[in-house]
Amino acid sequence: MFFKTVEQEQRYNEIGQLADKFAKRAQKYDQEGSFPVENINELKQAGYTTLTLPTEFGGKGATLYEFVLLHERLAQGCGSTALSIGWHVGIILDLATTRPWPKDKYAAVMAKVNEHALLNRAATEAQTGSPTRGGKPQTTVIKEHNYWRISGRKIFTTMAPVLDFFLVSAAIDGDDKIGEFLIPRDTQGVRIEETWNSIAMRATESHDLILEDVKIDEDHLLEIVSARPKQKANGWLLHIPACYLGIAQAASHYAIKFASSYQPNSLNHTIIELPNVQRQIGEMELELKHARHFLLSVADKWDQLEDKTITIPDLAAVKHVVTNTTIKIVDKAMRIVGARSLSENSPLQRYYRDVRAGLHNPPMDDATLHLLAQSAITSFTDKVEKKQG
Numbered sequence: 001m002f003f004k005t006v007e008q009e010q011r012y013n014e015i016g017q018l019a020d021k022f023a024k025r026a027q028k029y030d031q032e033g034s035f036p037v038e039n040i041n042e043l044k045q046a047g048y049t050t051l052t053l054p055t056e057f058g059g060k061g062a063t064l065y066e067f068v069l070l071h072e073r074l075a076q077g078c079g080s081t082a083l084s085i086g087w088h089v090g091i092i093l094d095l096a097t098t099r100p101w102p103k104d105k106y107a108a109v110m111a112k113v114n115e116h117a118l119l120n121r122a123a124t125e126a127q128t129g130s131p132t133r134g135g136k137p138q139t140t141v142i143k144e145h146n147y148w149r150i151s152g153r154k155i156f157t158t159m160a161p162v163l164d165f166f167l168v169s170a171a172i173d174g175d176d177k178i179g180e181f182l183i184p185r186d187t188q189g190v191r192i193e194e195t196w197n198s199i200a201m202r203a204t205e206s207h208d209l210i211l212e213d214v215k216i217d218e219d220h221l222l223e224i225v226s227a228r229p230k231q232k233a234n235g236w237l238l239h240i241p242a243c244y245l246g247i248a249q250a251a252s253h254y255a256i257k258f259a260s261s262y263q264p265n266s267l268n269h270t271i272i273e274l275p276n277v278q279r280q281i282g283e284m285e286l287e288l289k290h291a292r293h294f295l296l297s298v299a300d301k302w303d304q305l306e307d308k309t310i311t312i313p314d315l316a317a318v319k320h321v322v323t324n325t326t327i328k329i330v331d332k333a334m335r336i337v338g339a340r341s342l343s344e345n346s347p348l349q350r351y352y353r354d355v356r357a358g359l360h361n362p363p364m365d366d367a368t369l370h371l372l373a374q375s376a377i378t379s380f381t382d383k384v385e386k387k388q389g
């Protein structure tokens, strides 16, 4: 296995037990399109929401490697639960590494996180599409005396039913700057509109966040962010491929279990003995290994390197390879199972819908290919220039 310490193995096993429990509830939450509050509460009790919180604030200070390892296991149980909590645990890791906020504010919010508060970024808007493409938020903020007034609408706010804090990007009025603001849920003028009707990741309840003339203290401006941010080594975003990999692993397990017990009367053995079924199982396993080793090796590299910017092309490549691979794995699992995979009672049809969402989480495939092309061209040009002296 991939454990580096005994503690990692223990935590992995604990998360595994929860994941197996969540797997039994996943169909219900998916069909209802309701948020798995029960799962999130159990993850809080198990300490998963403080996994990457630095030890100085009471957390476990886990590395990216450990986060990704555990997160994949969690997603084997329930993809929506994993994607939801992944944003929170990932953002906590990002903040721990980059410390971009004023010290006092950071310490105050992390103290709340240690008491089980949950946060997520609400960055996407209908007019901007993916914020990674550099669109300017239509959410605006005006400074008045010693407070801010903020208005706008965000879409795709995952975990909307249970978030305690929203990290909201907004254009600062009369300025070209964009700020990220901390908005506590109970602030007047904050409300959720239940718009989430996606066929994928249905239980994430990624609704619209509406901000109507919300008044917040001036120290709730966390940082000034650029509309076209410098490429950052966003290791924390590896929770996304880890989540989809877990779903693909669950699909593979399901198909193998099915093939081990399904025996049509045209055969005197189960279909697991058929060469074409074994070939597809072999292909799934090859793809799972490829994806998992790539994911964990880049996570490990990110943890080890002082200059994390070196990992930027690798991080994007991992997300591309893993998310696209998981779509292929689920497809193969469904071919093994046959038409029964399309039953509403089969988890495979949920996995099939859920892995599609990976394509639309950042970074997007076209941006990754562009980045990789630039990186390959630059490194080739550098080599030629060095040779020429």
Ligand SMILES: Cc1cc2nc3c(=O)[nH]c(=O)nc-3n(C[C@H](O)[C@H](O)[C@H](O)COP(=O)(O)OP(=O)(O)OC[C@H]3O[C@@H](n4cnc5c(N)ncnc54)[C@H](O)[C@@H]3O)c2cc1C
Residues within 6 Å of the ligand: 087, 120, 121, 122, 123, 124, 128, 129, 130, 131, 133, 155, 156, 157, 158, 200, 201, 204, 206, 357, 360, 361, 362, 364, 366
């Ligand atoms: C399950 C799920 C959960 C999510 N959770 C959150 C969350 O918690 N918080 C949050 O803020 N967001 C969240 N998102 C939103 C996500 O990060 C993206 O912003 C969203 O999916 C929109 O991406 P898009 O690629 O469809 O949009 P767009 O960027 O609008 O792209 C749509 C199409 O237009 C093209 N396109 C648009 N602009 C450009 C451009 N400038 N250059 C080239 N091509 C362009 C794209 O290639 C694509 O073909 C979530 C999304 C999903 C699916």
